[in-house]
Amino acid sequence: DIQMTQSPSSLSASVGDRVTITCRASQTINNYLNWYQQKPGKAPSLLIYTVSTLASGVPSRFIGSGSGTDFTLTINNLQPEDFATYYCQHSFYTPYTFGQGTKLAIK
């Protein structure tokens, strides 16, 4: 199985800040890297697929980048609704493993 390692596991920031979450795969995943946002008590929702393509309706302040085994989710100009938990996931081949999540909290 491909292991996905996210860092940090948690971080705190203020409205208007810029934050970066990283995700590392245990082997190359040919850009089959996706990001999800999950709010408490809710199902996850797709943010970004294939490294950098925004899902429908996702604001442009969310930016995905990276290649090979190292990937980044950057959120510019944090908004109150962005405080949530974020997961990366590879979809190179099954099993499609997730990272352990990054909880973004308000400072």
Added chain:
Amino acid sequence: QITLKESGPALVKPRQTLTLTCTLSGFSMSNNGMRVSWIRQSPGKALEWLARIDWDDDKFYTPALKTRLAVSQDKSKNQVFLTMTNVDPVDTGTYYCARASPYGDLDYWGQGTRVTVSS
């Protein structure tokens, strides 16, 4: 409008078999390229991908649970099923079904169904 909705028992006893249903709307597993995955989340923990079933009945499982899981579908009812045998309290959590795009990303999710394994 694409929706998925999970249903099943909220409480299951240890060693029993759990069967969950995912009812699809807005897309059909009879159409080429359609795929549905099952994902679970133990309380306070990360997401765990469990299995996938495709329109052509191909099936894929996470190796750690492969001997206990089975996915199936009823195309006439546009439903997908997840069966887990010999459940244990560690299987307690919220179970989601989600549509998988051709790239494997999960673009539509159900609301989830909470399952507790307890005697």
